[in-house]
Amino acid sequence: MASQDIKGTKPYTLLAIPIIIWTLVPLLWTLALSGKSPAALASANENTLGNFWPKDWTWDNYALIFTGGASDLFLPALRNSVVVCLSATVIGVILAMFCAYAIARLNFPGKRVILTTALTVSFFPVIAMVTPLFDLWTKIGLFDTIPGLIIPYLALTLPLSIWVLSAFFQAIPWEMEQAAQVDGATTWQAFRKVIVPLAAPGVFTTAIISFFIAWNDFVFAISLTSDKARTVPAALAFFTGASQFEQPTGGIMAAAVVVTIPVVILVLIFQRRIVAGLTSGAVKG
Amino acid sequence: MRKRAKDRLPGFLLVLPSIILIAIFVYWLIYRNVATSLDQTVTRATKRVLNPGGLANYSKLLGDGEYQHALFNLLVLTVVFVAGTMFFGLLWAVLLEKGVKGEGFFRSVYLLPMAISFIAAGVVWRWLLSPGVGEQAVGLNQLLAMMGLERFQNGWWQSPTQFSMAAMAIPAIWQLSGYVMALFLAGFRGISEDQREAARIDGASEWQLYRHVLFPQLSPIALSALIIIGHMSMKMFDLIYAIAGQNSYKASVPATLMWTQLFAQNNPTAAAVNATILLVLVAIVVVPYLIYTSKSEKGTH
Numbered sequence: 126m127a128s129q130d131i132k133g134t135k136p137y138t139l140l141a142i143p144i145i146i147w148t149l150v151p152l153l154w155t156l157a158l159s160g161k162s163p164a165a166l167a168s169a170n171e172n173t174l175g176n177f178w179p180k181d182w183t184w185d186n187y188a189l190i191f192t193g194g195a196s197d198l199f200l201p202a203l204r205n206s207v208v209v210c211l212s213a214t215v216i217g218v219i220l221a222m223f224c225a226y227a228i229a230r231l232n233f234p235g236k237r238v239i240l241t242t243a244l245t246v247s248f249f250p251v252i253a254m255v256t257p258l259f260d261l262w263t264k265i266g267l268f269d270t271i272p273g274l275i276i277p278y279l280a281l282t283l284p285l286s287i288w289v290l291s292a293f294f295q296a297i298p299w300e301m302e303q304a305a306q307v308d309g310a311t312t313w314q315a316f317r318k319v320i321v322p323l324a325a326p327g328v329f330t331t332a333i334i335s336f337f338i339a340w341n342d343f344v345f346a347i348s349l350t351s352d353k354a355r356t357v358p359a360a361l362a363f364f365t366g367a368s369q370f371e372q373p374t375g376g377i378m379a380a381a382v383v384v385t386i387p388v389v390i391l392v393l394i395f396q397r398r399i400v401a402g403l404t405s406g407a408v409k410g
Numbered sequence: 411m412r413k414r415a416k417d418r419l420p421g422f423l424l425v426l427p428s429i430i431l432i433a434i435f436v437y438w439l440i441y442r443n444v445a446t447s448l449d450q451t452v453t454r455a456t457k458r459v460l461n462p463g464g465l466a467n468y469s470k471l472l473g474d475g476e477y478q479h480a481l482f483n484l485l486v487l488t489v490v491f492v493a494g495t496m497f498f499g500l501l502w503a504v505l506l507e508k509g510v511k512g513e514g515f516f517r518s519v520y521l522l523p524m525a526i527s528f529i530a531a532g533v534v535w536r537w538l539l540s541p542g543v544g545e546q547a548v549g550l551n552q553l554l555a556m557m558g559l560e561r562f563q564n565g566w567w568q569s570p571t572q573f574s575m576a577a578m579a580i581p582a583i584w585q586l587s588g589y590v591m592a593l594f595l596a597g598f599r600g601i602s603e604d605q606r607e608a609a610r611i612d613g614a615s616e617w618q619l620y621r622h623v624l625f626p627q628l629s630p631i632a633l634s635a636l637i638i639i640g641h642m643s644m645k646m647f648d649l650i651y652a653i654a655g656q657n658s659y660k661a662s663v664p665a666t667l668m669w670t671q672l673f674a675q676n677n678p679t680a681a682a683v684n685a686t687i688l689l690v691l692v693a694i695v696v697v698p699y700l701i702y703t704s705k706s707e708k709g710t711h
Contacts, residue, residue, distance in 0.1 A: 138511045147584070154534050223424040223427065227424035227425050237704070245697070245700060248641050253686065254436065256682050277435065283431060287428060343527065343652075381529075
């Protein structure tokens with residue numbers, strides 16, 4: 126960038142800092158509340174803006190959800206979330222890879238229709254599918270089961286995965302595969318040594334995006350499960366204390382921190398790729 | 411002819427699983443939803459007609475005060491949410507585009523809220539948007555007091571005004587401004603440096619450069635952002651559920667009302683009517699846009 130002269134840089138950096146604060150404060154606040162004792166949570170002057178960090182950090186809230194009274198709600202939910210989201214992501218990305226490969230490489234009529242249909246579907250409100258799906262699942266016994274969540278998550282993530290992956294695959298110089306074969310590589314070698322490294326970033330990005338969507342989903346999680354297959358976002362909504370009137374705020378915050386950490390790490394590491402994937406549909410010169 | 415059909419076969423086989431899955435679990439479910447919305451139902455005990463059946467179900471819901479209230483809330487939410495994310499998204503993109511030191515760090519942090527679930531974020535925003543004022547002020551109200559702006563303290567989404575849903579847009583703006591920023595930033599990066607140089611040589615001020623050279627080229631991206639945020643707003647459910655709790659009348663929008671109809675009022679037909687109208691509303695916004703983008707793409711290839 127030509128505008129990167131040192132004189133011009135400083136005021137903009139100063140302006141960018143308040144935005145960092147606005148972005149981070151709600152996150153830090155969640156973290157702070159997760160480390161407070163019930164007494165500190167109830168105290169008026171330990172929850173003010175200038176004074177919100179816990180004076181005596183306690184791990185009690187984490188103990189509550191991992192080994193304590195709330196663990197039989199939280200741990201199964203965490204396991205369900207991991208199983209459901211990983212399965213949906215792996216199956217979805219494999220199917221999307223088939224589809225995107227066919228769209229990028231093979232010639233057949235209706236390619237454009239498939240892509241447009243996929244994009245249209247990703248705009249549909251999922252809540253419009255809840256009523257009939259709830260009905261169907263209760264009838265055939267898939268309500269509150271792991272497959273009963275994996276299937277809707279596939280329907281939720283597949284259209285976007287196809288769209289993002291097609292954008293990536295169409296940018297791959299596929300001629301290189303033939304070039305490698307001319308140079309004496311076998312078909313398999315050409316595929317493994319040339320195409321796989323080129324396609325891997327796109328596949329990986331698609332996997333991260335669809336994992337996010339499934340991991341954060343609440344609509345299906347809350348309507349299609351009751352207790353056996355409940356995932357973490359749905360469990361968060363069901364957290365209550367020992368009695369009806371005691372809201373375990375600290376425990377809820379600790380659970381929110383635990384489910385947010387993997388997402389935050391993924392974003393910080395793969396920010397560039399995620400942006401490339403998410404903007405591929407919307408930004409075209 | 412036979413050979414051509416044989417060439418096409420692998421392509422079809424590769425796309426087939428995805429097509430079957432989407433056909434059943436998206437389109438067939440939507441069809442079931444529309445079919446359910448036309449049912450005639452009576453209450454089990456008293457045999458009173460709950461839904462008259464056919465299109466009368468639609469006029470019944472559209473005439474319902476509770477639904478109109480939800481629809482109005484959705485309008486307020488959408489206007490503020492879209493305006494807010496577009497404003498902040500563009501502002502941040504311009505800031506980063508001007509060459510902030512450590513841009514990668516700022517960009518990651520700005521994007522963070524987007525990756526966090528509405529449910530996890532809702533837990534802390536419920537607290538930040540607490541309605542207490544004066545001595546009881548916490549969260550944003552307390553922040554206002556610290557800045558000497560006590561008179562702006564309010565009940566946020568619980569304020570006794572019709573426009574209280576505007577406050578619900580604050581956490582939504584917090585979550586998605588970073589995404590809109592990423593879209594605009596990608597757009598700025600797509601504009602060649604030559605154009606800026608040319609405008610500067612012609613004596614354009616920085617403001618004129620943005621106003622007449624850069625912003626006009628971003629309008630396709632602005633449209634994309636508008637559509638993406640607009641349809642997200644129409645689908646908004648998690649955040650409202652997390653902040654206002656289930657079945658809140660004050661903060662109801664069609665999506666949350668649908669939940670109430672389905673699970674609290676046990677009226678799947680009304681829920682299906684509601685969902686179908688929502689689907690049509692989203693389609694009115696999205697379909698012309700998709701046709702427009704697919705046409706302009708054909709033109710460039």
